[in-house]
Amino acid sequence: MLVYVLAIDIGASSGRHILGTVENGHLALEEIYRFPNGAAMQNGMLCWDREALEGHILAGMKKCKELGKIPASVAVDTWGVDTVLVDHQGTPIFPMAAYRDRRTEQVTDKIDQRRLYALTGIAHQPFNTVYQLMATPADVLERTHRCLFAPDYFHYFLSGVMANEYTIASTSALLCAGKNAWSKEVLCMAGIPEHLFPEKCNMPGHILGDLKKEIADKVGFNCQVILPASHDTGSAYMAVPARDENAVYLSSGTWSLLGIETDTPVTDEAARAYGFTNEGAYGGKVRLLRNIMGLWMLQCVRHELDDRYSFAQMAKMAAESCYPHTVDVGSNRFLAPASMTEEVKAALREENKPLPKGEHDLFRCITQSLAVCYAQAIRDLEKLTKKTFTSLNIVGGGSNNAVLNQWTAKATGLPVYAGPAEGTALGNCIAQLIALGEIPDLPTARQMIRKDFDIQEYLP
Template sequence: MQKCTLAVDIGASSGRVIAGFLKDGKLILEEVHRFKNEMKQGESHLYWDVDLLFKEIVSGIKKCNTLKFLPQSIGIDTWAVDFVLLDKNKQRITDAVAYRDNRTDGMMEEVLRHIKKEELYERTGIQYQKFNTIYQLYSMKLHEKKVLDEAKYFLMIPDYLHYRLSGILVNEYTNATSTQLVKADERQWDEELITRLDLNPSMFLPITEPCVTIGRLTESLKKELGFDMEVIAPGTHDTASAVVSVPAEDSIYISSGTWSLMGVENDQAINSEEALLYNFTNEGGVGGNFRFLKNIMGLWMIQEVKRVLNDSHSHEELVELAKGATIPSIVNVNDDRFLSPKNMIEEIQVYCKETNQVIPETPGELAKVIFDSLVKSYHETINQIERLSNKKYESINIIGGGSQNAYINQKLADVSQKDVYTGPIEATAIGNLVAQFMAKGSISTKQEAKSMIQQSFEIKHYKSKAL
């Protein structure tokens, strides 16, 4: 049996269990199990089937026996903001309602009746998005108060899955910051803010830093699996894990997937009025820093176009079709209308009609409009980052699955006149594994990890044709 470390990385459309091995100074990955994830429509809301996700995690662990792998530890990362509540018996009493559900409509305005926008940003450093946890909880306060009053424990999605593995309740730091309820300067829950919103501060657990062992498997799981292992908190926010794997020390990064998370790493939060104006966020990072970034809609739009088309075009084929299209139209990818439309194609077409632009009709035209619009948003964000940081950056590093989009990569290099580096593709799983290796002492520092990543994975380079 070969010893390994398991990273569980779950996104909005799929999850994977990946085994990691350190060998001769390199990190080797092997996919053990892949499974689907999707929002489901319940009677009154969209939700994630977290119990099914846990079953898939266990299935992935069991597959290690077939592969003759012996896991020594496991850590889980997922998307941010969504959560479940447990009662006094530690039983789940809510669905994991999905952030795209409309229950947060109007909730930002309700919260800002109790606290000024500038003060909330100064306290938390977190950008305003209608689906943030703070607005989800406030919706429950107004419409599901009985359930909220019954709740004794607040767990974000990876916290809950770690609880199912270990029986230990924790709130991990990187994901907790996405709630807009953590004090940026103290890295702990803002109890005064929580109380002012008439929420129960006691249901929030003391915040646990990443790279920390939570516990070991429950007795029932040990018996079911036939072995034991550590449960370790990585950066449970998937972007926090992904950013760990950015090879360059001093580069603008884009973690590209369903969302595009674009920013830089800072030692201090930038929560100025100008940062608020540009709607930047200061989310917790692995290693005590802040991920100063902006959420951009990302490849969600092209994923939805593919779904509506219901055809066999691969992402790679759409990239090639975009290269051959000539349509000049641009949409605002961060417009809320694209967050969860019934038909993404129609929404894009209506936007172009309303703004007196050429209406895209073919798959290639739709793809070009989306990709060009993303590049425009990226370029605007670069300018804002450099202005707010008072610093010029020479390069951009795109990580994650979206780093394989050669059209966007080259166009961004041309527009920004910066070097664009792409990879690693499995950035989130790599960062998850690195955090576990750091917790166990196999890797000493993030700098050591970045050097190892550069040696272990292919990094592509796109030079600006304008230079």
Template sequence: MHHIAVDIGASSGRLVHAQLLDGHIQLKELHRFKNEFHHVNNHFCWDVHYLMDEILKGLAIAKQHGIVSCTLGIDTWAIDYALIAQNGELLQPVIAYRDHRTDHTMSSVLQQMDGPTIYQKTGIQFLPFNTLFQLYEENKDILAQTASILLVPDYINYRLTGRITAEITNASTTQLLNIATREYDEELLQILGLSRTHFPPLIEPGTVIGPLSMDAFPTYDLPTCTVIAVASHDTASAVLGTPASTDNWAYLSSGTWSLIGIETKQPIVTTQTLEENYTNEYGAAHTYRFLKNVMGLWIIQEVQRLLPTAYTFEELVEKAKKVPPLQQYINLNDSRFINPDNMIEELQAYCLETKQHIPNTEGELAAAVYYNLAIIIAHHLEQIVEIVGHSIDVLHIVGGGAHNDFLNQCIATFSQKTVVTGPTEATAIGNLLVQLIHVGTVESIEAGRALVRRSFPHKVFTPLPCNQQQLFSAFLHATTFIESEG
């Protein structure tokens, strides 16, 4: 039986084919394409028409490879949405979360409902680009014409099948779902001037959405596809694809963002988690992803893009290794790093303002990003242990960042935890596991994770000797100070 995952992140997308052979998952990438936002009508916007075309190209390639029927699942980033008119058409381009329209919106919303009340209702962290704040800033004339509000993977599912639904793991990121009822909160919708009818019915991962509408795409020779709702928030799929085998484990989904947390059966909503801005996003099988958003490899991607000489990430790592460690403390979670005009100048300005060594060379810039990212991750891992009240034995790092041995060794040393890296394709794998569980090939999430452990290689990083840890512990305290000042 054939299964295809469409996995689209903030910088690229791909279609990945899977079969179960000899007790192992066999993956093959069918099609890969770039993804980026563009400046349209004074906003940064995603080109969802382009994404649809690339998905259809990938499915046509699958047909050329002899795949005549398959299941199909879509996952993307969270938060951003499409506004759909009564006639089913897109009312405006999909505005990207890194757009600046919500830079100062949070304070306006909090004047109408205070932060502790919103957090008690939703359990979701406060980020300036959450859907709650984006919709508050939305053009009211366009909202008045809106029949349905669809998050990006739900919009793609709608275009593929003609059926309007909302997969719940992604919907939970909007900061609009009530964590007690697992439904949209009416009081929050009132603040936005919206009603429950603007949002589709919520469905769980594993729900069949419907068949691919072949007639809608007559110019493509496509396989027969059954579209299944997977854990459509890419982090939810990545956590599902994490090959954990113990009880006391944490995950780091390391990519454009660094998302560090644990999987729980119940949300954790306390005064401390509110103050520290932790979130409780929904996972597959009624689990919760208790996690912290950390600005991730987006920063080094921007640094690489702006350097006058073209370097690969591997070359930047080698340059970073030659730089004395930890020459400055940078709170990479500061909102100034979400989408500055120039990331290099923003990093340098931060160091100038805080009277620290200013990184100038390629190696110094890369070292500043990698060391501080590792510090912040280690800090939050320590904080999670404090919040949950039990030890964490292993940190599983999945996603593209699992390739970065230098960064992952720093994380192991700073946190004094065993780090296990891989698979890099955890998001696509988690997407595919929902499909395999749906068709009955895999019995459960636990069985799926055992299958992942058998099927994909991993690396283990152990902390460096304790004398270095004594030095690094000071930097954790410095990070805490900077975060409180930031």
């Protein structure tokens, strides 16, 4: 009898329910439900619709019952840093604020960034959880019983068990670098009450327990709730079918997260200056990576053009252009501009570069800028680690962009291996299947991915 696991992978623009199983020694995935997601203004603050997400989580789980494919377990992964604050009854008491909200701009300079990096290894970003909590009213924090990160909350919603998971907690700039311990020094510096984080984090693969009875009754079955690498990039990195130890990983979606897995964090001044961050990985390892703006820029431009082009059409149009100029896609100016198109043009004007003459040129500018940024990140990573890398492995939705993949191979001078596209959901499933004993370990899972999934090669 096949053992199914259910990965609920929620991204900034959409979410999906994917069933995973091992059949005759082969990994197999099946998407059964997909839903939209997005942040909207709520009382002057950019927020996620938590209740809508709860509804979609249940709707997708009901599909399992309809299909007659009951999972042995379920796990949720999301983007990083955002939280749900709950009281002693487990009731949310503050909106689920979105990381692109600007409320943190007034507090980011109130902490010594060098000291914060030395303690946590997390690169400075205005949306880091430490700043979000600093920008939260003090009376709200005093009434808060637990600070749960987004996937922590959804696991609590399903199981009734409150727990923080290691990989998602590591994005906060509140966890000691490479350790399963909250930094009391950071909490003190930031004025954040320690009672929000009373326990050590649980590691990926930890079994929280069964579904709450009311949830089981709604979806029509019971199953276990297992913690994956709850940060979507942590799950995506699990699904990288790297061929050797000198491979660089790139999780390509709304964000581009480029880096490597390592046993120990790198928190010196050079790492901070280069903009690398140290996030938790499966098995207690560290993901040494750089956050790059990613496909977000193309997503925004597409929306500004009323979504009249598919991403495949945009890639084709980019390839048809000869526009030679690029912008720094690592700049926070592209985080949440009023108009991405106008922000790109403004960046070009400031460098006295000719402006794109049309949509083809604009698409090429952004796409080529991403490839150039990836190449620079790899060069910086080589300087930092004193290593020479031999390949780049891309997982996530961006791995479907053949034009970007080819330009990245050319810019980096490295062979690029693209796929699987559903890397995050696959990594989520793998963590569950290992916890259930269906797969012995992560190296075995990666071997199975190389064998069972279509990996495209792009040469420089």
